[in-house]
Amino acid sequence: MSLIGELLGKSPFGPLLEHTRKVHECVKLIKPLAKAAVDEQFDELHRLQDVVSKLEHEADQVKHEIREQLPRKYFLPVAREELDGFLRCQDGIADSVEDFAVVLILRNTKFHPELKADFLEFADQILQVGDTLMAAAEEIQNLAETSFGGAEAESVLQRVAGLGQEEWKADRMQRKLCQKIYSLEEELDPVTINFYEKMLMALSEVANSAENTGDLLREMIIRG
Amino acid sequence: MSLLMIGMTALVGLYMAWNIGANDVANSMAAAVGSNSISVKRAVILAGICEFAGAVLVGACVTDTVRKGIVDPSAISSIPGLAEGEAGALLAIGMGSALLAAAMWLNLATWMGMPVSTSHAVVGAVAGFGIAAAGWSSVHWGKMAQIIASWFISPVAGGILGFTLFTLISKAILGRERPVPAAARYAPLVAFTVAAVVSLSILYKGLKHILAGAEWLTGERAFLAATGIGLVAMLVSKKLIARRLAGKERLPLDEQLESVEGVFAPLVVISSCAVAFAHGANDVANAVGPLAAVVDIIGSGAVKMEVHVPFWVLALGGTGIVIGLATYGYKVMHTVGTKITQLTPSRGVAASIAAASTVLVCTKLKLPVSTTHTLVGAVVGIGLARGLAAVNRGVTREIFKSWVFTVPAATILTVIFFLLGKWLLLETVRCVVVAAAAGA
Numbered sequence: 001m002s003l004i005g006e007l008l009g010k011s012p013f014g015p016l017l018e019h020t021r022k023v024h025e026c027v028k029l030i031k032p033l034a035k036a037a038v039d040e041q042f043d044e045l046h047r048l049q050d051v052v053s054k055l056e057h058e059a060d061q062v063k064h065e066i067r068e069q070l071p072r073k074y075f076l077p078v079a080r081e082e083l084d085g086f087l088r089c090q091d092g093i094a095d096s097v098e099d100f101a102v103v104l105i106l107r108n109t110k111f112h113p114e115l116k117a118d119f120l121e122f123a124d125q126i127l128q129v130g131d132t133l134m135a136a137a138e139e140i141q142n143l144a145e146t147s148f149g150g151a152e153a154e155s156v157l158q159r160v161a162g163l164g165q166e167e168w169k170a171d172r173m174q175r176k177l178c179q180k181i182y183s184l185e186e187e188l189d190p191v192t193i194n195f196y197e198k199m200l201m202a203l204s205e206v207a208n209s210a211e212n213t214g215d216l217l218r219e220m221i222i223r224g
Numbered sequence: 225m226s227l228l229m230i231g232m233t234a235l236v237g238l239y240m241a242w243n244i245g246a247n248d249v250a251n252s253m254a255a256a257v258g259s260n261s262i263s264v265k266r267a268v269i270l271a272g273i274c275e276f277a278g279a280v281l282v283g284a285c286v287t288d289t290v291r292k293g294i295v296d297p298s299a300i301s302s303i304p305g306l307a308e309g310e311a312g313a314l315l316a317i318g319m320g321s322a323l324l325a326a327a328m329w330l331n332l333a334t335w336m337g338m339p340v341s342t343s344h345a346v347v348g349a350v351a352g353f354g355i356a357a358a359g360w361s362s363v364h365w366g367k368m369a370q371i372i373a374s375w376f377i378s379p380v381a382g383g384i385l386g387f388t389l390f391t392l393i394s395k396a397i398l399g400r401e402r403p404v405p406a407a408a409r410y411a412p413l414v415a416f417t418v419a420a421v422v423s424l425s426i427l428y429k430g431l432k433h434i435l436a437g438a439e440w441l442t443g444e445r446a447f448l449a450a451t452g453i454g455l456v457a458m459l460v461s462k463k464l465i466a467r468r469l470a471g472k473e474r475l476p477l478d479e480q481l482e483s484v485e486g487v488f489a490p491l492v493v494i495s496s497c498a499v500a501f502a503h504g505a506n507d508v509a510n511a512v513g514p515l516a517a518v519v520d521i522i523g524s525g526a527v528k529m530e531v532h533v534p535f536w537v538l539a540l541g542g543t544g545i546v547i548g549l550a551t552y553g554y555k556v557m558h559t560v561g562t563k564i565t566q567l568t569p570s571r572g573v574a575a576s577i578a579a580a581s582t583v584l585v586c587t588k589l590k591l592p593v594s595t596t597h598t599l600v601g602a603v604v605g606i607g608l609a610r611g612l613a614a615v616n617r618g619v620t621r622e623i624f625k626s627w628v629f630t631v632p633a634a635t636i637l638t639v640i641f642f643l644l645g646k647w648l649l650l651e652t653v654r655c656v657v658v659a660a661a662a663g664a
Contacts, residue, residue: 002556003339003600003622004251005563009614073618077610145481145568147390147610150399152477 009074012083013144015066020137022059023090026052026097027130030206033101034123037199038116042108049101056094063091077148078220086216090137092209093130100202109195112184115177119199122173126203129166133210136160137217148221157221160214167211174204226522226656229316233518236323238544241511243330244342245548249275250557251596252503255572256496257561261489264558270493271500271553272546278504279542281426282587284533286506289367289590290346290513291319291520295354297527299362309658312521314646316653318353319514321641325349326510329634339622341594342510344630347371350514352635353642374591375627378582379601385578386605393570394611397484404472407484408465414491414573415461418498420454421577425505425584461491488569495576502583503595504545510592512541525661567603571611578602597623 029052036044066087070076076083111119136159139152146152181188181196188196250257252275253267262270295318301311326345333340347368354362400406427446465487472483516533524531567575579599586593600619607615 002251002560002563003596003619004254004603005560006622007600007603007616007619008564008566008612009616011566011613013613070614073616074614075607075617076614077607077612142478142481144613145485146398147394149394149610151401152399 010069011144012066012070012076013140015062015069016083016087017138017140019059019062019066019087020090020134020140022055022062023094024130024134024138026055026059026094027127027134027206029055030097030100030123030127030130030203033104034120037104037109038111038120040108040110042105045101045104049098049105052098052101056098059091059094063087077144079223082216082220082223086213086220089209089213089216093133093206093213096202096205096209099205100199103195103198103202107191107195109192109199112188114184115180115196118173118177118180122170122177122200123203125166125170125173126207129163129170129207129210132159132163132166133214133217136214143221153221157218160218163211163214167207170204170207174200225652226660229522229653229656230515230519233316233320233323233515234540236320236327237511237515237541240323240327240330240342240346241508241541241544242548242551243327243334244507244511245275245545245550246552247334247548247556248342248507248596249500249503249545249549249553250560251599252500253496253557254560254564254599255499255567255576256493257557258564258567259489259492259569259572260565261569261572262493264554264561267496267557268549268554270497271557272549274497274500275504275545275549276539276542278501278506279508279545280535280538282501282505282584283508283512283538283541285587285590286509286592287513287516287533287538288509289371289592290350290509291517291533293367293590294347294350294364294371295357295362296364299354299358301527303358307654309525309654309661310650311527312525312657312661313650313653314357315527316518316521316657317645317649318357318638318642319350319517321645322346322349322353322638323514325352325637325641326634329630329637333630333633338629339626340630341597341626342507343592343594344375344627345634346510346513347592348631348634349638352638355635356639356642371591374586374589374593375597378586378593379597379623381582382578382598382601383605383608385582386575386602387609388605389578390571390574390606390609390611393574394609398481398570402473402480403477403484404469404475404480407487408462408469411465411484411487411491412458412462414488414577415494416454416458417577418491418494418580419457420450421581421584422498422501423453424450425502425588428588464490485569488573492569492572492576495573495580498580499576499583499595499599502580502587504542506583506587506593506595508538508541508545511544512537515540522656522660525657525659525663566612566614571603571606574606574611575599575602578605 029048033048036048136156139156142152143156177200181193185193249271253271256262257264257267297315300315326349329345330340330342351363351368396410397403397406424446427449468487469483472480516537519537521527579595579602582598583593583595604615606612
C-alpha cells in the first residue's frame with residue numbers, strides 16, 4: 001500500500017489539449033466548406049462533411065475519456081464545474097461546425113452571385129473568432145505548468161478578452177447579410193432563403209460557442 | 225552468552241532496517257525517480273549512500289529518544305522488590321520484545337495491504353513495554369505527547385512549506401514572461417537551501433560523537449559554516465545552470481518552460497538525496513533504538529544509558545537499510561516512480577525540500593516522525609498552490625487509518641511478547657546483566 005503511489009492521478013490537461021486540437025481542426029474546415037458552398041462544388045462538400053463528422057466524433061470520445069478519468073476523489077487546480085463547462089462548450093463548437101456542414105450537404109443550394117463575397121467575408125470572421133479562441137485554449141498545458149498564474153495566464157486572459165468584440169462584429173455582419181438576403185427575396189425561392197438562414201445560424205453558433213468557451217477558460221484561470 | 229543476546233537483538237534490528245530500506249526509502253527518492261530526472265539504478269545507489277550517511281551522522285538523536293526518551297529507565301529500576309540485575313534484564317527483554325513486535329506488525333500490515341509507519345510502530349511498542357513492566361508512570365508522557373503531536377504537525381508543516389516553496393518557484397521563475405533568465409538567477413538558491421539545511425543538521429550540536437575536537441563547531445559557528453557550504457553550492461550550481469541555459473532566453477514559452485524543468489532535474493535529485501538523508505537520520509532509530517538500549521545494559525550492567533549511542537549500532541542500522549534498498553527497494557522504487565510522473569522537477573524540488581527540512585528539524589528535536597506522511601503533506605500543499613493536476617484526497621484518510629491502527633496493534637503485540645519473555649527468559653538475562661556489572 002503505497003501512499004505516494006496513490007497520491008497523484010492522471011492530468012486531464014493533456015487530453016484537454018487533444019480535445020482542443022480536434023475542435024480546432026473542425027474550425028479550420030469552415031473556410032474550405034464556405035468556399036466549396038459558394039463555388040457550388042457539391043462533391044467536395046460531401047467529402048468535407050465526412051471529415052468534419054469524423055473529427056467531431058473523435059472529439060466526443062476524448063471528451064468522454066476526460067470525464068471518466070476524473071473521479072471526485074481528486075482535487076484539481078481549477079474548479080471541476082468550470083472544467084466541465086469549458087469542455088462541454090468547446091465540444092459545442094465542433095457540433096456547430098458539423099451542423100453547418102450538414103446543412104450544406106442536405107441540399108445542393110445555389111448561391112446568388114451578389115451574396116457570394118459577403119458570405120465568404122462572414123465565414124472569415126467566424127473563422128477569426130474560432131482561431132482566436134483555439135489559440136488561447138491550446139495554451140492549457142503551459143497554463144497548468146505555470147499554475148494558472150503569472151505572465152502566461154495574463155497573456156491568455158488578454159487574448160480571450162478580445163473575443164467579445166470579434167463575436168459582436170460577426171453578429172453585425174450576420175445581420176447585414178440577412179438584410180441583403182431579404183432585399184433580394186424576389187429573386188430567390190423560399191427554400192433557398194431558408195437554407196441560407198440555416199447556414200448563417202450554424203456559423204453564428206460557432207462564434208457564440210467560441211465566445212462562451214473563452215469565458216469559461218477565463219473562469220478556470222481566475223477562479224482556482 | 226551476552227554476545228548471543230546482543231547478536232539476536234541485532235538480528236531483529238537488522239531485519240527492521242531491511243524492511244525500512246525495502247519499503248520506505250523508495251518514497252524518499254520518489255520525486256527524483258517519478259519526474260524522470262534519474263534512473264532507478266542511480267537512485268538506489270544515491271539513496272543508499274545518503275540513507276547511510278543520515279543514519280550515522282544524525283541518527284543518534286532519535287535513537288536516543290527510542291532507547292531512553294519514551295520509557296524512563298529509572299522507572300524500571302525503581303520497581304520495588306527487584307533482585308540484582310533484574311531491572312536491567314526487564315529493560316533488555318522489554319526492548320527486545322518491542323523490536324520484535326514492531327517488526328512483526330510491520331510484516332503483518334504490509335501483507336494485509338495496510339499503510340504502516342515504522343516510527344509509529346516502534347514508539348507504540350516501546351511505550352507498551354513500559355506500561356506492562358512498570359505501569360503508566362514509567363512512560364515519559366510529556367515526551368509521548370510531543371511525539372504524537374509531531375505526527376500530526378509534520379505533514380501539516382510539510383504542507384505549509386511545500387505550498388510556500390512552490391509558490392515562490394512559481395512566482396519567481398515559472399510565472400515570468402521569460403522563465404529562462406529568471407531560472408538562471410534564482411534556481412541556484414535551491415542548491416543553497418539543500419546544502420545549508422543538510423549541513424546545519426549535521427553540524428548543529430552534531431559532530432561531537434564522531435569527530436573528537438569538533439566541539440567548537442556548534443551553535444552560531446554551525447550556522448555560519450552551514451551558510452558557507454550553502455554559498456559554495458550556490459555558486460557552483462549557478463555556473464552549471466548558466467551554461468545549460470545559455471542562449472535560450474528568446475525561445476517560445478513552452479520551450480523555455482521545458483528548459484527550466486530540465487534545469488530543475490539535477491536539483492530535484494539533490495533535494496531527494498536530502499530527503500533520503502533525513503529519512504535515514506530519523507528512521508534508523510526504529511531499527512536500532514531498542515538495540516542501543518540492550519547493548520548498553522548488557523555491556524555495562526547498568527540501566528542509566530548516559531553514553532552516546534555507539535557508532536557501530538548506527539552503522540549496523542544504516543547497513544541494514546542499504547541492503548533492504550538494494551535487494552527489494554529497487555522494485556518498489558520503480559513502481560512508485562511510474563505512478564507519480566505528474567510530479568515534474570519543479571514540483572519535486574518543492575516537495576523534497578519541504579519534506580527534508582521538516583524531517584530534519586524533527587530529527588534534531590529528537591522526534592520520530594514518518595517521512596512518507598510528511599512528503600504526502602508537502603505534495604498536497606503543492607496541489608493547493610495549483611501546481612498539480614490531480615491530487616487524491618483519499619490519501620489523508622489512509623494516513624488517519626494508519627495512526628489509528630498501528631500504535632494499539634504494536635503496543636498489544638509488545639505486551640504479549642514482553643510477558644512471554646519475562647516468564648521464559650528473566651532469570652537467564654538477569655544473570656548476564658549481573659555478570660556484566662561485575663566485569664564492568
